[in-house]
Amino acid sequence: xxxxxTVIGALNVGFYQTLKLFFVTLLGSIPLGLVVSFGSxxxxxxxxxxxxxxxxxxxxxxxxxxxxxxxxxxxMVLPGGSPWPAGYSGRFLAASVAFIINYACYFSEIYRGxxxxxxxxxxxxxxxxxxxxxxxxxxxxxxxxxxxxxxxxSNEIITLVKDTSLATVxxxxxxxxxxxxxxxxxxxxxxLMWPMFFTGVYFLAFSGVLTLLFDALEKKLDYFK
Amino acid sequence: MALLEVKNIEKHFGDTQVLRDIxxxxxxxxxxxxxxxxxSGKTTLLRCLNFLETPDSGxxxxxxxxxFDAADPTTQLEGEVREKRLHFGLVFQNFNLFPQYxxxxxxxxxxxxxxxxxxxxxxxxxxxxxxxxxMGLADRxxxxxxxxxxxxxxxxxxxxxxxxxxxxxxxxxxxxxxDPELTGEVLKVIRGLAEQxxxxxxxxxxxxxxxDVADEVxxxxxxxxxxQGPAREVIGNPxxxxxxxxxxxxxxx
Numbered sequence: 001x002x003x004x005x006t007v008i009g010a011l012n013v014g015f016y017q018t019l020k021l022f023f024v025t026l027l028g029s030i031p032l033g034l035v036v037s038f039g040s041x042x043x044x045x046x047x048x049x050x051x052x053x054x055x056x057x058x059x060x061x062x063x064x065x066x067x068x069x070x071x072x073x074x075x076m077v078l079p080g081g082s083p084w085p086a087g088y089s090g091r092f093l094a095a096s097v098a099f100i101i102n103y104a105c106y107f108s109e110i111y112r113g114x115x116x117x118x119x120x121x122x123x124x125x126x127x128x129x130x131x132x133x134x135x136x137x138x139x140x141x142x143x144x145x146x147x148x149x150x151x152x153x154s155n156e157i158i159t160l161v162k163d164t165s166l167a168t169v170x171x172x173x174x175x176x177x178x179x180x181x182x183x184x185x186x187x188x189x190x191x192l193m194w195p196m197f198f199t200g201v202y203f204l205a206f207s208g209v210l211t212l213l214f215d216a217l218e219k220k221l222d223y224f225k
Numbered sequence: 226m227a228l229l230e231v232k233n234i235e236k237h238f239g240d241t242q243v244l245r246d247i248x249x250x251x252x253x254x255x256x257x258x259x260x261x262x263x264x265s266g267k268t269t270l271l272r273c274l275n276f277l278e279t280p281d282s283g284x285x286x287x288x289x290x291x292x293f294d295a296a297d298p299t300t301q302l303e304g305e306v307r308e309k310r311l312h313f314g315l316v317f318q319n320f321n322l323f324p325q326y327x328x329x330x331x332x333x334x335x336x337x338x339x340x341x342x343x344x345x346x347x348x349x350x351x352x353x354x355x356x357x358x359x360m361g362l363a364d365r366x367x368x369x370x371x372x373x374x375x376x377x378x379x380x381x382x383x384x385x386x387x388x389x390x391x392x393x394x395x396x397x398x399x400x401x402x403x404d405p406e407l408t409g410e411v412l413k414v415i416r417g418l419a420e421q422x423x424x425x426x427x428x429x430x431x432x433x434x435x436x437d438v439a440d441e442v443x444x445x446x447x448x449x450x451x452x453q454g455p456a457r458e459v460i461g462n463p464x465x466x467x468x469x470x471x472x473x474x475x476x477x478x
Binding site for chain 1 (some may be wrong): 371379
């Protein structure tokens, strides 16, 4: 029993890091994704192609590789050495940047689908009623876009819950890192296998809560088609 | 005095010329039907009047005031266009109702947004309900578009266009997206508007309807006005060979 309490305590500490990375990523990538999506729909062709190339590279390479590159490469090429602060806070910052960029690119494509999915007739109907472009966006198209993006966003956000574990490759002490530590030795125990497996329960519970939340949101938007 | 005076409108999409030297006028209280095969430029003409397309040349005047002149960019400033397009109302083929709003909210949205400080909230809602009642939809005010039939949706769209009291109400094939059994209820409403002397421009494929309801008819083909005149004459006894051919194709189907 004492072992269980100790392990749970350690896993909770790890899970706190998981949650922190999760929410920091959302906070950064949800707005950044909108900027990227505008770039990818820009009428200015060079900006459009630049943005789409970046999105292609980020979506076309493993997040794990991006974590390594963002953490290590700046220190190797910049004359002043690594821009990341020394120690854990620097690693966490680097991980956050990598996750935010990666997820912003995925979100941007979802936004683009949502924005382009609203029929042009909605905009035109607003125009002939003398609405301003601003009014058309906020009063007519925005909610229709939100309705369209909620299901793919919920999918992506639940993927993010699990992707946070990748940050362990640059020694972010998230929950799998905390669980794995018991294999060697941690908190006076060594050779414990079950804590690592037990982390799955945390992931399941968290994604379960998110699923319920998104289902509720979808239901709330179900009053119109 | 002509309420609407359209002069020498031309419009290209890339290399294709879709409107050639279109000129016509419309008197207050008249209903004008525009007929012609698909691709003849009818819809583009209607969209030009509503500032959804910008003609390459020509002028549009309402009550003797030029509201659009292709040669004068000052008539095309965004803020002013927004006010000027209110001379016209437009009913779309696909209704284009706002799905997240009820029938009543669809009708009143633009009025509420123009009502600064929300001073006339109740009056606007009353006006919206009145319009829906006029469309025979008094009991559907709280329904969302997806809960309504196509014919009901189109009638809400007509009420929405009427809410802003346009000088000229335009219809772009208002029954083309409807199941045949639903066209009647929409045509009946438009007929009612014609009886109340609403100034209208109706792009339609319903020849019998155009003949009975419109005062004037314009037949368009390949971007030009081929024939124009009193509805009964153009449809009942066309002068031009092309009009005759078009109408005979219609009576066959």
